[in-house]
Every structure is written in C-alpha cells, then in structure tokens.
Amino acid sequence: MGRESINRLEIGYLPQHPAFFSWMTALEYMVFAARLSKMKRREALEKSRTALRYVGLEKEEDRKISGFSGGMKQ
Numbered sequence: 001m002g003r004e005s006i007n008r009l010e011i012g013y014l015p016q017h018p019a020f021f022s023w024m025t026a027l028e029y030m031v032f033a034a035r036l037s038k039m040k041r042r043e044a045l046e047k048s049r050t051a052l053r054y055v056g057l058e059k060e061e062d063r064k065i066s067g068f069s070g071g072m073k074q
Contacts, residue, residue: 022066026052029065 021029027048034044052058065073 022064024065025062026057026065026068027061 021032024032027045030048030051031041031044034048035041039047049058049061052061060068
C-alpha cells in the first residue's frame with residue numbers, strides 16, 4: 001500500500017467547540033475561513049455572500065458572531 005496524495009485544500013476541519021472570533025461579523029468570519037484555504041479575497045466575499053443567501057441569512061451578514069445563538073453558530 002502506497003501513500004495516497006492528499007490535496008490539503010480539500011480537507012476541512014470542524015471542531016466540537018469552534019473558536020469563533022466573536023468580534024467579527026458573520027461575513028467577516030466566512031471570508032476569513034475561505035482565505036485560510038487560499039481563496040482570493042474577492043472570490044471569498046462573493047461565495048460567502050452566496051452561502052449566506054442560500055441559507056436565508058443574508059440579512060445577518062453584518063451581525064456580530066457574539067450576538068448569535070448557539071444553534072446559529074453551529
């Protein structure tokens with residue numbers, strides 16, 4: 001058995017107790033997370049807004065994470 005090649009940009013990580021930056025807005029955090037995967041800023045912003053729209057949270061993009069319920073943070 002040989003080692004399989006791993007594309008690290010396709011691996012995600014979701015901790016049991018995520019360390020959100022409570023001072024960030026929902027949009028800022030999503031862009032930050034996308035940028036960790038080396039996504040360009042403009043693309044990260046567009047895809048983050050699309051994702052928020054998809055789940056019906058586009059009106060919450062400027063809301064601080066500290067204001068979200070535990071369920072919303074999940």
